[in-house]
Amino acid sequence: MTEPLLEARGLTKRYGQVQALQGADFTAYPGEVVALIGDNGAGKSTLVKALSGALRPDGGDILLEGRAVHLDSPLDAQRLGIETVYQDLALAPDLDAAANLHLGRELYFGGILRPLSILDRGAMRRAARTAFAELGIDLRDITVPVGSLSGGQRQSVAVARAVAYANKVIFMDEPTAALGVVQRGRVLDTIRRVRDRGVSVVLISHNMPEVLAVADRVEVLRLGQRVARFTAAESTVEELVGAMTGALAAQS
Amino acid sequence: MTATEVGVVEENGGAVEPPSASLSQRLLGANALWTFLILVGLVVFFTIAAPSTFLTQYDITQIATNAAIYLVLGVGMTFVIITGGIDLSVGSVLILSGVLAAEYVVHHGGYNAHWPSIIVGIVISMATGTAWGVLQGFVCAKAKVPPLIVTLGGLGMALGIARIITTGNDVAGGAPNALVETLGLGKLFGVIPWIVIVAVLCTVVFGLVLAYTRFGRYTYAIGSNAEAARRVGIKVERKLIQVYALSGLMAGIAGVMSLAFFHTTTIAGHSTDNLAVITAVVMGGTSLFGGRGTIVGTVIGVFIPAVLNSGLVIIGVQQYWQDVAVGAVLVFAVYLDQLRRRSRERS
The missing domain is CATH 3.40.50.300 (P-loop containing nucleotide triphosphate hydrolases)
Known part of the structure; x- marks a missing residue:
């Protein structure tokens, strides 16, 4: 078989009296x-x-492409x-899909405006449309707050965010x-x-x-x-x- | 599907299409739109009732001057409430900042102080407000004490310190003539009061910051879902401290405005500024639960009581009706916010 991408070797973790991981492996x-x-x-x-x-x-090794990280x-x-889609989705319900997709990784106008950190909403919206389209996700309007989307659409936004990065x-x-x-x-x-x-x-x-x-x-x-x-x-x-x-x- | 709509995949014909947000909605937020209509309604009503006096140049100037200090405080408060917090201390911080500035000016020329001393005084006021805000933000963000309590304690402490410094009496000679004649009473081109210009500048600058910059975006994100913000690497605690610092800075600027406008430190005044400002911000559609709100909405929220006050006086109705009306609009605004939240949770 090919070389593992991500590997856990003998991970251990204890929470007080509970031994949650006892030398767990994963590939x-x-x-x-x-x-x-x-x-x-x-x-x-x-x-x-x-x-x-x-x-x-507490112990054990994590390897990414064969190297310990x-x-x-x-x-x-x-x-x-490595991205994670959390069960609670970790979205900001008051922000729109494009804003959530770029949360913490916003795009800004460059040049002399760059020091002001002015959001380039157009670019973020375009990138969001592309990201959703690539996954075949249909969001009619990426400018409404994600809180007003259905559960499935919210899930799609969270997944698309992970996939994008x-x-x-x-x-x-x-x-x-x-x-x-x-x-x-x-x-x-x-x-x-x-x-x-x-x-x-x-x-x-x-x-x-x-x-x-x-x-x-x-x-x-x-x-x-x-x-x-x-x-x-x-x-x-x-x-x-x-x-x-x-x-x-x-x-x- | 048109060629220009790249990436919009139409595959679910049965889904209900969510309405696209129009420009006015985006500017005001759905709640602020209602409040805006109320403001327009008031203006129309008073204009019809007293066409010769209401909204004359003199009247507009009066309304704007009366609103100026609340507007500056409201700008900081909007940021704080969008993070899901509250700042009850603004009135006291305004007084403390003004008192410290006045104490400096009294010993550097008093009534006849020159601009260099006055500018130092202004800087002292702004620095005091900012420092107080940083302190409160630190306790909220790092020590996790609820903002309601932190700023309630801050309200008492700031006012107490101001009274200790002044032994309870307003600082005589703390409002130099040069400041009073410009920022307090002066008008640009003899038309626009300087105090209004300062308020408009603060409002425009921080309105743009909130709407168009990273700082604004993270303010919304923290109020909307702080844990989500943390997981994507936003330094939530640091941002919160900055937001409370901004509210303090605004209180410091308002302290200078108050000093210039009232010609004194007004340590017995401003005790209900916090409630008036919170009322204005919430009327303007900013959600007490965080995540939503606009500076435009706050401007509307500040002007409703100002317009009511002026209009009721002009038409000869007791201006105390203003309190009744503002109270009703406040409850209505929060009711709308609750409706919106409930309809979202059902979806």
Whole structure:
């Protein structure tokens, strides 16, 4: 197989009495959708936070393209091309889609105006239109506050923001949890499109049929350790659930 | 689909199309639009009722002069409220800034002080306000004490310190003639009062900052979702301190304006400035929950009581009706804001 893009080796993390990660491994290869599944408390969130820079693990290594990296904040991860779509989306509801897409990375008028940091709204709107179009997201009006958009559209904005800046990996934490059937299908389409652009998508989900539908591979976390890896096309929901609950023997 | 609309993908024919925001909506915000119509209605009403006196040049000058100090305070307050905060201390900070400036001027020429001393006094007033704002912003942002409490404490402390310094009496000779005759009473070309020009300058400059710069955008972002702002790398605490510093700076400028206009430090006055200014800002469509608001709206909100006051006096109605009307408009404005929020949460 090709060389891993993002790799966790033996990550440990303890919260007081709770050992959330007990030497957890994780691998994402270039241009794939890999699902990270596990029961509640298996350590999924902790692992994702460690890999996206939101928390520092107590021990273990994180490797990006074979080199050890230290992620002290989400900004460190973003600089390396790793973005996260949070479950709460982390959007500013009063700002429009173009503003949210560029939040923290605004475009300004250049030249002698540059020191004044005047926002170039036209350029941001054009860039936003392009970004949404590339993902096939239909937002009729990118100038209305995202708070007045539907849940699915808000999700699209959050995903598009991550895609616009990630050139290596995107973490998506339960991206379809709050969505209806039609919108759910759209988000899954978007995930495939992102993968086709060569960016790896790490999908955290509880929905097993969905995982099998969209993921290329599945990694299973149980009690803070990776206990199984599957190729999605050759797996069944029963196998995944079995690995999650420990009913099935570990395999790799 | 036209060729010019690059990137607009039409695939969901069943979706309800959200209305596109018009220019006027963008300028005013949906709430401020209502308040603007109320202001227009008032002006039309008083113009019809008293065509020979209302909105004459003299009357306009009076209205604008009376609104000038509130306008400057309102500019800072708009930024603070958009971040989801509040600044109750503005009136006291205005007094403290004015008192410190006056104390300096008294010892450097008093009534007959020359411009170099006056300018030092102005700088002292602005620096005092800014420093006070930084302090309050620091406690709000870093120590996480709610702004309501921080600025309530600041209100008491600033006024207390001003009274300690002056032993409770206004500083005699703190308002030099040169300042009173220009900023206080003087008019550009004999027409536009300087105090109004200062207010307009502050309003325009910071109105543009709020609407068109990074500082303004981050002010909205923090008020809208501080956690989201933090995650994309915006230094939320530092921005908050800057916003409270701006409110303090505006109070410092207003302190100089007050000194010049009232010819004294007015330590017994300004006790309800904070409420008047918050009322104006909220009437102008700025959301008390943060994330929304405009300086244009605040200008409208400041002018409603000013126009009412002038108009009621002219038509011979007790001007206390102003308080009744402003109270009603305030509640109406917040009701609209709540409606908007609820309709959004349902979607």
